[in-house]
Amino acid sequence: MTRNFAQCQASNNLQARDAWDRVASHRQHVTQLLLDAGRSGGRLCVLGAGNCMDVSLDRLLERFSHIALFDLDLNAMEFGIRQQISDQHPGRQKIQCNVIDLCGWTGITDPVLESLGTSSPRWQEVLRSISQFSPSLDDFEPFDVVASNCLLSQIIAPVLLRQPHDPIQISIAIEFRRSHMDLMWKLAGQEGSLVLISDFVATDTSPELRYLSSDQLGEKMFELIRNGNFFSGLNPQILAAELAGHTRVKAGKAHPRAHPPWLWHLYESRAYLVIAFSIINNATLGGLACE
Ligand SMILES: C[S@@+](CC[C@H](N)C(=O)[O-])C[C@H]1O[C@@H](n2cnc3c(N)ncnc32)[C@H](O)[C@@H]1O
Numbered sequence: 598m599t600r601n602f603a604q605c606q607a608s609n610n611l612q613a614r615d616a617w618d619r620v621a622s623h624r625q626h627v628t629q630l631l632l633d634a635g636r637s638g639g640r641l642c643v644l645g646a647g648n649c650m651d652v653s654l655d656r657l658l659e660r661f662s663h664i665a666l667f668d669l670d671l672n673a674m675e676f677g678i679r680q681q682i683s684d685q686h687p688g689r690q691k692i693q694c695n696v697i698d699l700c701g702w703t704g705i706t707d708p709v710l711e712s713l714g715t716s717s718p719r720w721q722e723v724l725r726s727i728s729q730f731s732p733s734l735d736d737f738e739p740f741d742v743v744a745s746n747c748l749l750s751q752i753i754a755p756v757l758l759r760q761p762h763d764p765i766q767i768s769i770a771i772e773f774r775r776s777h778m779d780l781m782w783k784l785a786g787q788e789g790s791l792v793l794i795s796d797f798v799a800t801d802t803s804p805e806l807r808y809l810s811s812d813q814l815g816e817k818m819f820e821l822i823r824n825g826n827f828f829s830g831l832n833p834q835i836l837a838a839e840l841a842g843h844t845r846v847k848a849g850k851a852h853p854r855a856h857p858p859w860l861w862h863l864y865e866s867r868a869y870l871v872i873a874f875s876i877i878n879n880a881t882l883g884g885l886a887c888e
Pocket of ligand 1: 606607610644645647648649650651652667668669670673697698699700701702703746747748751752
């Protein structure tokens, strides 16, 4: 069957629907980071919202006046909202689902995805056109908090799946990473804050992760980075450096912070190590201190 990228993502989301209890501590981490980044009454945007298993919507509704969810998969977002919030919930109208391709993968079908890693001219052409893709988000007012919830790995993974060391594909992955961060900064306008949450290694290549206490995960992260054991294009130290290099950070207008990593038990057979960065607008920092 010829499936496109969006259908593959929808199928992954369907498979993950039973994860609610397993991902409870991940949800707790993510929700707290979003609450910490936003002032009361602010507008929140969640990129890669999927089944919304990583956010407690009722807690976010107490803080934010508007929550815009973005994903390719409308069914997943609607399922996620229904799981948490009844149609009669007074906050339901504050949540908006936006179906949008945030990186230009939507129309790519299985046969093309299967040619990944080959040097087929067609594939190179597809990648070039994707790297020039820019989602049309001009209709949206800037958000107070822009969160990217484990979306970056999904955007980058297909590029590097088969030949993670191919220089052309690495440069395209880097281009995707840069354009995703640009998108976050754009949606945040001049004054919004960012929360970037990124899964960067799975228990497939580091099975011992499952047996470590949360205190041991920070040290483990540095060991994995030293050994090159992470998803290509998602080295947390590079992500940190890229965020710190943005003009708003360099001008002292936004303050970046890396948070200790944690485990995300998305599937019974596989967990991911996750890192998060908050880049909080200075004005928000002052406001939060007073709340
Ligand atoms: C790993 S899931 C994130 C988990 C999700 N936040 C949850 O708790 O269920 C990644 C999400 O990104 C979405 N996604 C992947 N590529 C996308 C793209 N190009 N544009 C928009 N959404 C995309 C997928 O549909 C999926 O819902």
